[in-house]
Amino acid sequence: MTSSIVPRVGLLVLDSNDYTRSLLCQYLDKVSICQVQTRAYTFEVDSSKLPKAITMVLLNHYHQDQVPSDFLARLKTQYPQLHLMVIVSPGNEKRALEPLCQTGKIDALFEKPIDPEALVRYIEEQARQRLIQQHLNVEHLNLLRFLPTGSLRRIFNQPEPGHAELFDMTVMFTDIRNSSQWITSTSAQDYFSRLNGLLGAQARLIRKYEGMVVKTTGDGLLAVFEGSARRHLALKCSQRIQLSARDEHVPVGVGLSDGLILTGILGTPEHLHFDVIGAQVHLAARLCAAAQAGQVVASQAVADGSRHALAAITIPEVIQVRGFADSVNCVRIQIVNQESA
């Protein structure tokens, strides 16, 4: 049996009256693509703390409520993408809100008494448009995530199985220590969500430092950096990942190595994926395993190629790595402070 999660749009109904809040909720439950939340509207509603995932707000305004212009303007400033709808009496109440509608602070004004079917149709259409936009955003993000950097684009310009090239690159492995133990203290969904959040944050940093995520490795990432500044960028990125992990109280190890890497497209014409292969990839994985929580272990080639000193305690080491005949010179870096550059 398979289960699927149907994406839904978060709609918050604000109404100071229990009865009409309930009625509105009853009607809006017909919009299957909306996840409706309700809240008693008072001016204690904090516009900066909107419930997560809310992208549409429907306010039923009463004449005895204070004019909500300031509240609505704040809400729109705080969340410019929010679709803001207000139900209001004709006359003075409506007139007071019309300027906000004309300036785009309110997206739709509905005059009481409302036609509930028309309201449902309108909200359904808006929610549908939002779902399409969300889908496009995800697609866009996915494309960006896998967008190759620098000369790696050559590989992607010819996306055929077996197409491969050698590049000088710095390879990074990250690994969240003991992450599998979390699953004993939380639900599988929460575990996955937390893991995804942490790896997503790492991926954004990698992208920021001009690296490319090749793949996730369960509770870590494999990424590559290329170009003449690659070692420096990879080290800086590792430092940022460790600082971020420290702030989140998450134990992370990072391994870096540098050298010739074989990059290519693996798979069949129906299912392709980009991958990197070579001794340096293997070495980076081993160095990552050798790193303790909060540490970066980098090969000497990476440390030598980085032009700036990092704000870190750096300890040279010679370690024996399984699969390598000779000992490997490396540095163990314990991040101590914010980067200065």
Next chain:
Amino acid sequence: MKTVFSDRQLSQIIDQSLIYQCACPAQVAKQLIGLRDLYSYQQNCLNQTDTDVAVHKTIAADAERAQAVLEECLQAVLELEKWDMQTLQMPASLQKPPRIL
């Protein structure tokens, strides 16, 4: 313009009739607001010719007469439906049973 119901009282009636199907008094109240807007517009409209003056006066006078008729109608409807005439609260028997949230 002489009025029986204030603007706020009309808003109070309309506010309680959120949903279209149970909002007959609100429909009358809404028309009253429209008539008041019409009257106010005529009062402030530019008079450049004698005809303009006559037109605006005619419309304003008829809006006022219509206002009086509809206010009487609203009063009667609210009494028929047994609204609380002091607070202008809709009787609970007219409200659709709400779902418990």
